[in-house]
Amino acid sequence: MGLFSRPSPDDDAPPAPTPVGAFWGWWADDGRHLDPAQAGPEHAALDGLLSAIDPDLTWHLGPGRSAEHRLTVSAGGLAAARPAAERWFRAAPPADTTWEYAPAVEADPAAFGAVLEVDGAAVDLSAVVLHVETDLEDLRVHVGVHHPAFADLPERVHGPVTFMVLDWALGEDDVARWVGRVEPSTTATASPRSVDDLRAAVAVCAAERDPDAWSALSGQDAEGRPVFALARTGARWIDRPTLDLHHALTATFAPDERGLPSPGDLGRLQALDDSLAATMEPRGLVLANVTTNGTRTLHVYTDGEDQNAADDVTRWADDHGLRAASTPDPGWTRVRHLLG
Incomplete structure (x- = not known):
């Protein structure tokens, strides 16, 4: 290859739209003209485009509250599909006199x-x-x-x-x-x-309910060792449905005979809790910490499509010497036993 190379024509091509972008591009050109009362090719296209976003999404056409029609896209009660419905909705155009949009079935x-x-x-x-x-x-x-x-x-x-x-x-x-x-x-x-x-x-x-309420919890692990937790028990995953990536950040300390931290270590661990919250919120949400057997694990959630937020969590963990593990977890199943 020469020192200077000519870019191929594809180098200047715009990136392919995301499935959500493809849906709303089609909607602007064709979909918004569909007849809710009569099945047609637009209905089949709607099926395919939503399936490309998430195969568990369903849709429903009905009368709107302030518009003539409403397009509802639903996860059907599946926590794993609810983030996709929310991202679809957040990308929607403003409602007008003809169409409004909803990311879940509303009460009727x-x-x-x-x-x-x-x-x-x-x-x-x-x-x-x-x-x-x-x-x-x-x-x-x-x-x-x-x-x-x-x-x-x-x-x-x-x-x-x-x-x-x-x-x-x-x-x-x-x-x-x-x-x-x-x-x-x-x-x-x-x-x-x-x-x-x-x-x-x-x-x-x-x-x-106070959405920001925290509760102190205690119990024992399978070996009978004490476990202490502080959890944001007022939080509900459905209030922040796109926070679907779980990060478990684990700090270690020299445990006493019960596996718990000394007063000095407790102050250091509290400072970690405060630092993580200040770093991640409001882009992420710290939901709990669990202390047992020489470890404290902090549980934080970010938007799985926000790579910058995930990088911030990893960088923070590295800077403070914590082990980090990240797992997709729509519905917050990994902390639900703490939240109630």
């Missing part, structure tokens, strides 16, 4: 006047009966869903119908935010509750 009280056809049977949603149990310690509402038709419908459809009921009652994101245990039931509860009762229970939890 009118749905409870509808009759669904499920596996060949008519399911009148006005006959839904709920069991509602509020857990104020974890700020969760545990729900049982009963419909008389469950007795005759195959068990495989009970779950999907149950989650449709919850989505229409609360909206997909509030189901993730507030609902704990969910159980379809073929028998009516002894204390029947309505959809309005469920919403009221969620409102109580919402009024009690």
